[in-house]
């Protein structure tokens with residue numbers, strides 16, 4: 001949805017010396033603006049998981065807390081972006097609490113959170129909350145096609161692919177853009193193939209797990225959440241977002257009561273909560289695949 005970009009733009013506005021507040025635009029000319037454009041503003045810091053890590057660690061929060069009490073170097077205030085608060089592990093979250101409880105007057109903390117991801121309630125209650133809504137499908141599509149038109153390498157992307165990416169991203173335009181430019185769409189096809197095979201009993205658990213491992217836990221959970229949401233919609237007589245998975249999911253909807261889809265969604269949320277506590281990607285994927293498989297009618301399972 002562009003939360004990180006919005007936070008960066010807001011941070012820029014907060015340090016600019018002559019912001020045009022009616023337009024919510026920085027002046028673009030002052031020393032602060034020059035430092036921001038050079039990506040070297042010393043009073044703006046962003047904290048995200050380090051390479052090869054899924055979480056923000058307590059050491060990073062210690063550095064953040066140190067930064068929060070220093071005097072600003074060139075601007076009137078310091079801005080700290082936590083990208084994202086739902087990726088703080090428990091000790092890091094508790095460490096951040098101290099800074100949030102008694103922030104110095106010259107520091108602004110912007111905490112980002114992905115929808116539906118857990119954030120410590122003690123952190124949440126100390127923040128003002130701003131919900132960034134999903135744009136209407138037409139608005140998301142307009143933005144996405146304008147973006148794709150700007151880059152030569154994107155010109156071969158057909159409208160149909162664009163719509164598919166948007167549906168799979170549930171109309172989050174930046175996520176759809178990353179799908180179109182990255183490997184997600186092709187990796188997803190492979191994951192879905194193996195998933196179908198596993199459900200029918202023709203693919204082993206180990207083989208079915210492999211393409212999901214290649215997607216990574218975060219993307220796997222996103223995809224399974226999409227499928228479980230589609231399943232819940234089918235059981236309620238509605239429509240789904242993933243056309244390729246529809247046949248399988250519609251079948252499951254005919255043999256399962258609606259609460260099973262919600263039970264599966266809960267289980268996916270639990271896995272998501274576990275990701276910040278160093279759960280094993282492989283074990284979480286296997287656990288979820290086995291839960292999906294339990295939605296198959298017993299007769300089919302016996303035929304395996």
Ligand SMILES: [Zn+2]
Pocket residue numbers: 016017018019026027028029030031032033
């Ligand atoms: Zn400025």
